[in-house]
Amino acid sequence: MSIGSPPNNLIYLHCLNRFNKFGPKRLAKISQLKNxxxxxxxxxxxxxNLGIEENLAHEWIKFRSLLNPRQEEQKLQQANIHLISQDCPTYPPPLKHIAVPPPLIYVRGELKPCSFLLAIVGSRKISPYGKRVASQLSRQLAARQIGIVSGLALGVDAEVHRAVIEMGGYTIAVLGSGIDDASIYPRSNFQLAQRIIKQGGALISEFPPFAPPLKQHFPQRNRIIAGLTQGVIVVEAGEKSGALITAYYALEEGREVMAVPGNIYSPNSQGTNRLIQKGAHLISSAQDCLELFGLTSAPKCNNNKANAPLTEEEKNLLKHFDSEPISAEELAMLAKTPAPQINQILSWLELKGVIKDLGGKKFVKI
Structure with missing residues (x-):
């Protein structure tokens, strides 16, 4: 930004997002204005008139008086934080199609257009068994050039990020706080966060810089972990583990849920064993994951997305496209397929460069 130049349009969306009482749903209403x-x-x-509650509208007016868009832009530049809205070509297509996609995400590092991402999550209180499994799975998948998403938390998450980095793979950490240096949480994983960026990975959050790691932020964070990926692997989790929230979000969004079985006497395995009992795929190796997705050779993280062959599901859905835009809802009715599954197929087709998202959940064949 040159001196004296006006703030760009995205900065104003960031300023609106600074008011944490709006939340993603209200912000989505406002962001539809585009200007x-x-x-x-x-x-x-x-x-x-736009649908914002009267008390919040007046609170926002007071809060707005404290904001200087130009200064906000300078702070983001100094912190090397990039803004990505749903209109940006770099906004991850799978995330765009979840029930409540974040109107704006903050990114540090490199958000690569990977054609395949998996999440690996689990307990903060990791056992030697959980540590071994998390490390082994992460290494095996990274070796097959699968991008790995986790939450930078203590325990399983941290072990996953470390293992991928050591393999020279690609990893994304989704935070429940701001991604500026001062806000990275937990503080004990600050250096790990820096390694992720240096390695060519990314830190992502829907929360603005200086946002604290509030308890209510983490379920929101978990929906993004699930939304970015094609499936979620739960390595080790107690019955009340936050990792189970990620698994449930994955189910709601039509993603695959996988779980590693554990000792029936271990509290840390009660959640994973219960997931398997309820229908999650039991896995013990990266090969199990690849077979589940029908991947004989895993796709690479690159820009040549159109080289990946279309699946039968994708071919069948494409039959319902013509020269006119069509909505996800119409496709679900025509294909007689549940909406979450349609959204997942649309994400794949967009990643492969076959269709284009026009916004407003409308798509057109390229």
Whole structure:
């Protein structure tokens, strides 16, 4: 940004996101205006007409008086944080199709257009068994050039990121706080976060810089972990583990859920064993994962997405496209397929460069 130049449009969406009481659903309503500079300057009455509660509209007006968009832009540049909205070509297609996609994400590092990502999550209180399994699975999948997503938490998450880095693979850490240096959480994994960036991976959050790691942020974070990926692997989790929330989000969004079996006497395995009991795929190696997805040779993380062959599901869905845009809802009815499954197939087709998302859940064949 040159001195004296006006702040770019995305900065105004960031400023709106700084008001944490809006949340992703309200922010999505406001972000539909596209002219975020205008949205930023809207009166309380205009916000109320848009569907924002009266008390929040007035609170926002007070909060807005404390914000300087130009200074906000400078802070982001100094922290090497990039803004990505749903209109940006770099916004991950699978994430765009979840029930409540974040209107804006913050990124440090490199968000690569990987054609295949898996999440590996689990307990913060990791056992020697869990540590061994998390490390082995992560290494095996990274060796097959699968991108790995986790949450930078203590325990399984940290072990996963370390193992992928050591294999020279690609990993994304999704945080429940800001991704600026001062906000990275937990602090004990600060150096690990720096290694992820240096290795060519990425830190991602829907929370702005300086956002603290509030308890309510982590379920929101977990939906992004699930939403970025084609499937979630739970390595080790107690009955109340946050990793199970990620698994449930994955189920809701039509992603595959996999779990590693554990000792029936171990509290750390109660959650994973229960997932298997309820229908999660039992896995013990990377090969199990690859076979589940029908991958004889795993795709690489690169820009040549169109080289991956279309599956029968994808071919069948494409039959319902013509020259006109069509909605995900219409496709679900025509294909007689549940919406979460349709969204997953659409994500794959977009990644392969076969269709284009026009926004408003409308798609067109390229």
């Amino acid at each position: 975020w500079g205008k949205a930023f300057r809207m009166s309380a009455k205009e916000l109320i």
